[in-house]
Amino acid sequence: MTALFKRISPQGIRLLALLLVLLLVLFFFSTQIDNYLNARLFNRISSSVAIMALVATGQTLVILTRNIDLSVGSMVGFVAYASGMLIAALPELPPLALAAFAMILGAALGALNGGLVAYGRMPSIIVTLAMMAIIRSALVELANGTSINTAMLPDWLVNFPNQRLFELGKIQLRAGFVSALVVVVLVHIALARLRPARMLYAVGSNPEAAEMAGINSKAVVLWAFIAAGALTGLAGFMFLARFGNITVVAGLGFELQSVAAAVVGGVNIFGGSGLVLGAFLGAILVNLIDTSLVRWQLVSEFWREAILGALILLSVTVDSLIMRRLNALRDASRRSKKDVAESPASQNREETA
């Protein structure tokens, strides 16, 4: 055991554990539900998780900096509606321009959140709670009693999420899922490798220390919210493409779902640690359990939410207990080798912890 986590960081162990849990859940339901493990399951989960994966990625960026964004649900609805109005008015608009519009609109809303939090020195939970209500009421004003429907949208947009990019037997990699996956992986790599993105961890772990190290923590928080807004805006675009019918309640409840995905994925709610890939796996796990319980004959589908709540509680409890134990073990093994010069590699691991 000790040899294992000298090679892999705690975050790496966490990812492996999440994968293991995913496999266990898959195995469990395959013994319970006939005809469970097939291509259709993959296709179903992959196309429904794409939107939440983007929102959870944005949420992770914000949580890393010790903040929270409760306005993402309203943002998804608002951006989806506004983009729908735009494409209905200008059907000739190229696809990339529409996606860019959605991301810029989301980023602008995120900048408003981030500006108030970072420079207005207001707690993010208050700002985004208020923005959740304000953006939702702006959406109601914008909609003015009407809704967007599929007939108003161009074909390319409606067909986009289900477009098959690759096929492996019956497993289809659809464009919606692939684009979400690409974005998630890019953000993950940026957070792991790029200097500006590493500042999110620095500010989240210790804002004072980050300031002393010359990091402008206010700017970092602002940019975290802007990036989260852009990702949420992209999710709004995907929401429009996938559902086509947008009413004023679009995206309701996404804020808590995205926080749940991040937390299950091992992102520390107090900031400073967590991986975007973890949040992605968290979103998949929640979605997988959710869809599988519907098909499980043994329990009525009404047990879905109750079991989901219990599982979230269980997963964060186990995670917290294991991480505490691992950290204690690591500290002990480090203390025993105090005289030996620490290798740069182990210091590196400490940073990612």
Next chain:
Amino acid sequence: MNATSAVLSRLRSWEGLLLSVLLLVVSINSLLTPQFMTLANQINLFQLSIEKVIVALVMTFVIINAEIDLSVGSMMGLAACAFGWLVNSGVSALWAIPLVLLIGAAGGWVNALFITRVGLPSLVVTLATLIGFRGLARVLVEDHGYRDFPAWFDALGQQGLLGPLPFSLLAFALLFLLSYLILQRTGFGRLTYVIGTNRAAAEYAGVDTARHKTLLFIASGLVSAFAGLLYAARVGAVRGDVALGFELDIITIVLLGGVSIFGGTGSMLGTLLAILIVLNLRNGMALLNITGHIQTGVIGVLLIASVVLPRVRLPRWSRVHPPAETQAE
């Protein structure tokens, strides 16, 4: 003026500000709509949100203690559905009520267990139980609903008990008085502030913070269950989505009342004033035919303003009393 009286006067001025906002809202309302100041409308405006404002009282304790309880809305739903389920499976309503209250207390205890024993943040734990309690409510009612409660139960929720005053309003008045006394006049209330300000310091001083937090979360579950019962009585029927999303409205009221999300500051009087402002504002807008979502948006603007406004005045204070700023934050 020393630091404590500076904080006190700042607190006083915050409540003074709330009071002026309230007076402003009330006078605009009575100017715009003649039927606003009638007793029937005043009772009605309370009656329609009575469940939320009752839970706001206990939420004040929880947030001052630097914790949060997101599961209150789901607990209200669970309590209402459990009552409907019990009564419809033949349990007498008189027995069902204490059972439901017990469920509420048990739910709060479960929250407290994970928060104090496992050491998980309350935001995470109550987010999970927000989903879980709502799930249990849906298990009990599935996709239908329950009605046909005893006549006296419905009457308690819908008719006046003391003249035109309904039971729920009297219960709110009583609970407010009780909360006010406990928070501002007892050692338990002082401890709520102390733990909220600095938990570690309280622990070094020998305070059993885990026990204190456990009591608060049990109270939160209990009061939420009571509010859920009031909802069932007022509406006369329950469904799986009773009180869906109420937690955010409740937290908004408490924060508007001047309770800091980081704990340690706030008062029961501030919460009461915020309750009155929100209720009067919503009622006035409803009388002017402004829809619910827009009303919520206006409350959102008010919430941001409530944090920005004191900041605008802060420089003057920090010049005169430097230590007061950090304490008031």
